[in-house]
Amino acid sequence: MTHQHDGGAHLHNETHHDGDAAQFWDEVYREKAKRWSGNPNPQLIAEATGLVPGTALDLGCGEGADAIWLAQHGWTVTAVDVSAVALERAAAHAADVGIQDGIAWLRRDFASWHPEEGFDLVSSQFLHSPILPWRDSLASAAAAVAPGGALLVVGHHPDGLTPWSGHKDMKDKFFTPEDLVEALTRGPGSWRINVADSRERVVTGPEGQQATTIDSVLRATRRS
Numbered sequence: 001m002t003h004q005h006d007g008g009a010h011l012h013n014e015t016h017h018d019g020d021a022a023q024f025w026d027e028v029y030r031e032k033a034k035r036w037s038g039n040p041n042p043q044l045i046a047e048a049t050g051l052v053p054g055t056a057l058d059l060g061c062g063e064g065a066d067a068i069w070l071a072q073h074g075w076t077v078t079a080v081d082v083s084a085v086a087l088e089r090a091a092a093h094a095a096d097v098g099i100q101d102g103i104a105w106l107r108r109d110f111a112s113w114h115p116e117e118g119f120d121l122v123s124s125q126f127l128h129s130p131i132l133p134w135r136d137s138l139a140s141a142a143a144a145v146a147p148g149g150a151l152l153v154v155g156h157h158p159d160g161l162t163p164w165s166g167h168k169d170m171k172d173k174f175f176t177p178e179d180l181v182e183a184l185t186r187g188p189g190s191w192r193i194n195v196a197d198s199r200e201r202v203v204t205g206p207e208g209q210q211a212t213t214i215d216s217v218l219r220a221t222r223r224s
């Protein structure tokens, strides 16, 4: 989602929604033939490139660019999202680039579904939602990591929101890397923190304007 220039306004509106995440996100996706850039997230590439491929879980996979990148780099991927519209696009994108297998696309709502355990990599990229507390998503993601496996969580830093995002008045929905480390290490399991960074990135807005955003990046290895 190297391009997320207008998703913020939708997140803001989600606070007024009736709680049906599937309907809400399907509408968000239907508004545009293509919601995201089609490119994998840069922090995924930066952090997963050095890992030995195995099984990967992409939580909130959207239109599938990260899952496709992972499959192209040897991972066996389970990619999960609440939006059937996004998942249809993701599967079509995978077929377009010649991926026949290696990715299982699953439609699930994280409010009621929790992934199986035992993945070598669990990736959660910009899974922000006013109706899905990030601490709950983090706990669920962490529980799915196998001993020896990696957890990668990337999201918007509350001090690095773009002027056009509409996020300014809901900063508590976002997290710093320190927030992520604190929440992870309070929970079950023993973790080695490999990366806890705030990374700046220049992004382009809906009118072609540019701004610097900040990604909060956590990569941790599960010891037990």
Ligand SMILES: C[S@@+](CC[C@H](N)C(=O)[O-])C[C@H]1O[C@@H](n2cnc3c(N)ncnc32)[C@H](O)[C@@H]1O
Residues within 6 Å of the ligand: 001, 007, 021, 025, 036, 041, 059, 060, 061, 062, 063, 080, 081, 082, 083, 086, 108, 109, 110, 111, 124, 125, 126, 127, 128, 129, 132
């Ligand atoms: C901001 S998008 C990010 C998509 C992708 N990870 C990326 O970086 O391009 C958030 C994604 O999370 C999904 N999502 C939001 N709430 C969800 C929930 N309760 N259960 C499952 N997926 C959810 C949305 O459908 C959407 O595709």
